[in-house]
Amino acid sequence: MNVSPPVTRQELLDRAKSIAGLTIQQLANKSNACIPESTTHAKGWFGNLLELSLGANAASAPEPDFVNLGIELKSIPIDDNGKPKESTYICVTQLDPVALSSWESSLVKCKLTEVLWVPFEANKNTPVPLRRIGSPVLWQANQAQEKQLKDDWQELCDMIVLGDIDKISSSMGKYLQIRPKAAHSKCLTKDKNQSGENTLTLPRGFYLRPAFTYSIISQANH
DNA sequence: GCGTGATCATAA
């Protein structure tokens, strides 16, 4: 099945609503997709199926999934209580001071301008095909949320620009955190900070803490 | 290696 990109945000939301309540098995059938027995070696599998099902541009580029709408698609695993099981990956942490000069032009803000969150059951005791898809939430940060994200981002980026990236801990940041994002811990990328010569460091990414994503997806019940 | 999609596995 080849799904064309949605033309309007309402169309996108309608499509997401139409798959809410389905099991992963039912959604996979629509796309003639095979379900992995375990997600251990297919970590991004559901996210990819969701993109396919909703008509996202399958490009692996640092831009929103629905470029024409400026909307990012995120699947989010929840437990029996509806709480996120994991933090949510946003994007890589750029190490170029120029790219980090302002929140307004940051990759993080770009990705989080508007997000379609699609929760799904991820209880270990439930076989993958029987897990159900939840109600989608189309979200934009309110003023308080954006301020906190910006503050976290600014604090973390200040450290990167100053050459203190190795001092950054995942425990920093209230909503936003920086953690490793690589194939393995031996990966290296160039770190061109203000302190002088270029060094190599482990690639990292920005993540949203579960407490924050929970406040977002529970908006649906407010 | 970089960027996409993320979850795994173990220490705290």
Place this chain on the structure above:
DNA sequence: TTATGATCACGC
């Protein structure tokens, strides 16, 4: 039980 640090798969 939770969160940090590490890792899996894929296209290019």
